Amino acid sequence: MEFQLLSEIADYCRSTGKDMAQAMVDYEMKHRGVTREQVYNNLKRILLVMEESVEQGLTQQVISPSGMLDNWAKKIHDANVNTLGASLKKAVARAVAVGEVNACMGKIAAAPTAGSAGIMPAVLVTMMDEHNVPRQRLPDALLVASAVGLIFAKNSSFAGSEAGCMGETGSAAAMGAASIVYLLGGTTEQILESVGFALKASMGLVCDPVAGLVEEPCTTRNAVGVANAFVSAQMALAGLRSLIPADEVIQATREVGELMSPRLKESGQGGLANTKTGREIQKRVFRTEPQK
Amino acid sequence: MPDYPSLFDILGPIMIGPSSSHTAGASRIGSIARQLLGDTPVRAVITLYNSFAKTHKGHGTDKAIVGGILGFGPDDERIRDAFDHAKRSGLAWDFAFVGDLSRFHSNTARVGLTGKDGGTIEVVGASLGGGRIKIQEIEGFPVDFQAQLHTLVVIAEDIPGSIKQISGVIAEEGVNIASMYVSRTEKKANMVIELDQPITASSMERIRTLTWVQFVRLVNPIVEGTSRYEK
Ligand code: SF4
Numbered sequence: 451m452e453f454q455l456l457s458e459i460a461d462y463c464r465s466t467g468k469d470m471a472q473a474m475v476d477y478e479m480k481h482r483g484v485t486r487e488q489v490y491n492n493l494k495r496i497l498l499v500m501e502e503s504v505e506q507g508l509t510q511q512v513i514s515p516s517g518m519l520d521n522w523a524k525k526i527h528d529a530n531v532n533t534l535g536a537s538l539k540k541a542v543a544r545a546v547a548v549g550e551v552n553a554c555m556g557k558i559a560a561a562p563t564a565g566s567a568g569i570m571p572a573v574l575v576t577m578m579d580e581h582n583v584p585r586q587r588l589p590d591a592l593l594v595a596s597a598v599g600l601i602f603a604k605n606s607s608f609a610g611s612e613a614g615c616m617g618e619t620g621s622a623a624a625m626g627a628a629s630i631v632y633l634l635g636g637t638t639e640q641i642l643e644s645v646g647f648a649l650k651a652s653m654g655l656v657c658d659p660v661a662g663l664v665e666e667p668c669t670t671r672n673a674v675g676v677a678n679a680f681v682s683a684q685m686a687l688a689g690l691r692s693l694i695p696a697d698e699v700i701q702a703t704r705e706v707g708e709l710m711s712p713r714l715k716e717s718g719q720g721g722l723a724n725t726k727t728g729r730e731i732q733k734r735v736f737r738t739e740p741q742k
Numbered sequence: 743m744p745d746y747p748s749l750f751d752i753l754g755p756i757m758i759g760p761s762s763s764h765t766a767g768a769s770r771i772g773s774i775a776r777q778l779l780g781d782t783p784v785r786a787v788i789t790l791y792n793s794f795a796k797t798h799k800g801h802g803t804d805k806a807i808v809g810g811i812l813g814f815g816p817d818d819e820r821i822r823d824a825f826d827h828a829k830r831s832g833l834a835w836d837f838a839f840v841g842d843l844s845r846f847h848s849n850t851a852r853v854g855l856t857g858k859d860g861g862t863i864e865v866v867g868a869s870l871g872g873g874r875i876k877i878q879e880i881e882g883f884p885v886d887f888q889a890q891l892h893t894l895v896v897i898a899e900d901i902p903g904s905i906k907q908i909s910g911v912i913a914e915e916g917v918n919i920a921s922m923y924v925s926r927t928e929k930k931a932n933m934v935i936e937l938d939q940p941i942t943a944s945s946m947e948r949i950r951t952l953t954w955v956q957f958v959r960l961v962n963p964i965v966e967g968t969s970r971y972e973k
Contacts, residue, residue: 555759
C-alpha cells in the first residue's frame, strides 16, 4: 500500500472491492498502527471544527485586524441580486465565512492549508444542507478528499512558496470535487476525472497575498475554489473525461510550480502584492505599532 | 513530507488562524518556553526576528506567543485575547523586533521568561511551516529538536560518564531513547534526549538531584493542533 499515484489507489479499490474512503482507512491503519475508530474520531473532530467555523463566519461579526475583510460572507449569503443558484451561492458564502474566521484569529481546520481552509467545509456543509447528504457520510467524504491531498502532497506541494496558489486553493478544490463526486455516488474513475478538471482550472495560479496576510486574494480564491469543486464534480458526474489523467495533471502542477518565478510564490514581490494599491495597504498595515 | 504521511498531515491541524507558521507555530514556541521555565511565568521578553518581526501584527504572532506562554494550545480560542488574559494572570510582557538577521530562520522568536519563584530561561525557536517548530537555542546552548516527542533537556557540568548515568536512569524505566544530541561549552554540557514515552517524576527527581546536574526539564509534545491521535 504505497499509494504514490491516484491510479494506484483506484487499482487497490478495484482489486479489494473497497471504495476510496475505505482504502484510505486501510492506509492510515497500516502506516500509523491505529484503529479504525481512532481514524474516525479524528475525522469527526475536524468536521466539528469545520462546521463551527462556517457557522461563526455567517453569524458573528468578522472584521479582520487589517480591515481588509468585513463580513463578506454575510453579504454574499444575503445578496438580493443573484447569479448563482441557491446551493452554490451558499457554498460560496460558506467558503468566505471560514476565510474570514481564519483571518480574525478564529478556530479552523486546515484542509490542506489554513489559506485554503474554506473550501472543504463549504463543500461538506453544502452537500449536507443543500443535497440532503446525511452527516454520517461526511467522514468518508473527508477520507476521499485526503486521498487526493495525499497524492498531491507526494507529487507536488501544498506550499504557496513552491506551487503557488494552485498548491493551496487548487489542491483544496480538487479535494472538494472528489468528495462531491463520492457523495453523489460517482465511481472511483469519476472521482479521478473531477480531480483532473479542478487542477487544470487552477494551473499556474500564483501566490501573491497583499501585505503577506491570508486575506486578499485568499478569501475570494476560496470562493472561486469551491465553485471550481462543484463545476468539476458536475462535469465528471456527467461522464466527461479529463483528457489528461489526474496523476499527469498533478505532475504538471509540480512542473509549473518549478517554472513559476519565485516572485510569484508567496514572496510579496509580484502579482497583487506588488500592485500600487497592494503596496499602499501593506504600508498602512505595517505602520501600526505592536499592540500592548 | 514523510514517506507515508498521515491523513492528518493533509487534514488539519485544527488551529487558531490565520497562519500555521506565524500563528500556530508561534504559540508552540511560547508553550515550549513555558515548559522549559517549569514555573508560572510573570515576565516575558520576546524578540521577533525576520518575517516574524515584519508581519507579526497581521498574523497575530505576538498574541500567539503570549498565549503559548500562558499555556494555551495552538487551537485555543483564548489566543485571540491573549493580552487581556496575560494582564489578568499577572504576566508582564515586552516585544522587540529585529527585521533582518540572516543567521536565523525567517520565522524566529527569542523568548526570555522569569517565573514567580525567580527562575529564568531563554529559548530561541523557529517556526518551520504547517505548525511545526524547531527549538534552536536554550540558555545559549545550540540545540535542535521539534518537540514532537517527549524531550528531556539537561544542562550539567561536563564530567566523564554524565551521559551514561542519565541514559541509565532512562533505560531503567524501559523507555526508549529516540535520539540524543549533546553540545558543549567550556565545562558545561547540554543534552537533549528525545524519548518515545515520558519518564516518571521520580526518575526526573533522580536526575535533578545528581550533584553535577544544573537544570533538567521534560518537555511534552503539544498534541493540540497536530496530526497526532488523541491518546
Ligand atoms: S494566495 Fe497564497 S497565501 Fe493566499 S491562499 Fe493562495 S497560496 Fe495561500
